[in-house]
Amino acid sequence: MKSKSFHYLWISQALANCGDLFYVVGLMAIVHEITGSAMHMAMIPFVTTLARFISGGFAPVLMDKYALKSLLLISQWGKTAVLLLLVMTRYALGNQEMTVYVILVMVLLISFLDGWAAPASHALLPRLVPRDELTRANSFVAVVDQMIQLGGWAAGGMLVAIFGGGQVIWLTVVLAAAAAVLTKRMEDPWVLENSSERKARTPYWSSMREGWVLIWKQPALRTIHVIYVLESIAGVVWIAAIVYVYVSEVLHKEEAWWGYINASFFLGLMAGGWCGMKGSRWMDRHIVGLTVYASFGISLMTFGFGMTSIPWLALMFSSGFGLFDQLKAISLQTMLQRSASLQMMPKVYAAQSSLISLVFGASTLLFGYVTDRFGVRTTFMAAAGILFLSGCYAFGARARWAPGGNGHDVREASSM
Incomplete structure (x- = not known):
């Protein structure tokens, strides 16, 4: 770097x-x-x-x-x-x-x-x-x-x-x-190396759908984005409105605990990023296995967080969620970057941005209704179940992350 x-x-x-x-x-x-x-x-x-x-x-x-x-x-x-x-x-x-x-x-x-x-x-x-x-x-x-x-x-x-x-x-x-x-x-070396190449003009509609088509047709990218969608749906439970209700109705604490939970979550995220920096070689060798285990880890942390009424345990589960979520995010990001060509990657990210925004926005309304109708514990149980399904899907689809095309190899975890 x-x-x-x-x-x-x-x-x-x-x-x-x-x-x-x-x-x-x-x-x-x-x-x-x-x-x-x-x-x-x-x-x-x-x-x-x-x-x-x-x-x-x-x-x-x-x-x-x-x-x-x-x-x-x-x-x-x-x-x-x-x-x-x-x-x-x-x-x-x-x-x-x-x-x-x-x-x-x-x-x-x-x-x-x-x-x-x-x-x-x-x-x-x-x-x-x-x-x-x-x-x-x-x-x-x-x-x-x-x-x-x-x-x-x-x-x-x-x-x-x-x-x-x-x-x-x-x-x-x-x-x-x-x-x-x-x-x-900043200088983009890829542009400098390919400056002599002239690309034929692509019709607007074809250009807008290229990223979506690639995500759908390439097994590795499709698997990664199914996991992203499931995580985005479940991740809505951590928005301020739902956590605020949890602090009030489950922990029976004042508003300051909303800040404590957020702080513990971000500390977990930072710990996950630090582990990724220090153990990047190990993560590369076990990247698929780590994604699977982290998927089940965040499901367990979400379940524990939703079930407990003990404030200090809630902080631990929140921090644990952040740790596993960051490790999984780094793994998915790296695998995506190794599964798409440098030329097509911007369009993949553009499609991903639109997809996640749409899913997250719709899920916010859905989980808001569930929280009002069935209570905040039910909301966290539902999120934990969705994350568990994400882990099962990642485990079943791990073979799709075998060494692939475009010169970007994603190695299977030796332990899987």
Whole structure:
């Protein structure tokens, strides 16, 4: 991982992710100040998910016309411009209700730009890192991301409390611009090596469906995405609304315990990323077996979390879930990167982004209904059952991860 371009990539994405987090905290504070309405605040994540789903669907068309680095630059500079416009609009309109609707339009634009930035950054990583270092690189990026998630919400809340939501948005502008500058310095070696090749113009509809078709037709990719879908459905139980109900009705604790559970979860994620960095060689040799065992591990942790009424045990199960979930995520990410060609990988990630956004959004409504109708314990039991099915599916489909095409070999676990 000595590549300068890789360092520019992860630092720029870390700044961008940090900025995105601060921007959400700042906007929540502004909307709450203007309306005091939970519904208006909930519209921000809803609009974000909707825009990313739509943008992810169109991303392959852009990927056929522009290099991945160019798409990242367009996204970062575009976000910088929209954020600047948002700040100026906020000061011009003040605390009017119209300001909230303008903010939602800006959120839509920013999330639309994010819709192709995430697949582009994911697809760039295997171009900048040698194949035998993918596991370590994915683990490192995961650790950085979880450190931002763990400390970012608290830092964002403190900044809002001290300076106000508007000033925090200004900080986001600076972070987005810095991310764009670092991205500009990055070089994509795959583009340089293939610059002489000219690709025939692909019809828009064909371009948009290429990633979906590849996922469906290639057994390894299809297996990976079935697991992703099952995990996305079950992962809804960890959203704030459901965990808040769990803390109140099962643990009978105050709101602070929602923060403790989140902190223990992110500590588990960081521990999983650290294990991936230190044990990357071992993970490469046992990557399929590790995916299977981690699948059953997160099912067990979810079941234990839903059943216990003991607060300290809930923290342990939450942390254990984070550990197994991170190890599984790193394994799936690495196997995906070794199962698709560098040329097709951006479109695979674009299709994945749209698919997961759609599944997660629909599952949020489903599990919200289940929680209201049958109670929060039932919700966690259902999630544990879905995760158990995911483990069974991974165990039954492990042969599909045998050494495959495109020059990317996924080795079977020696123990399986």
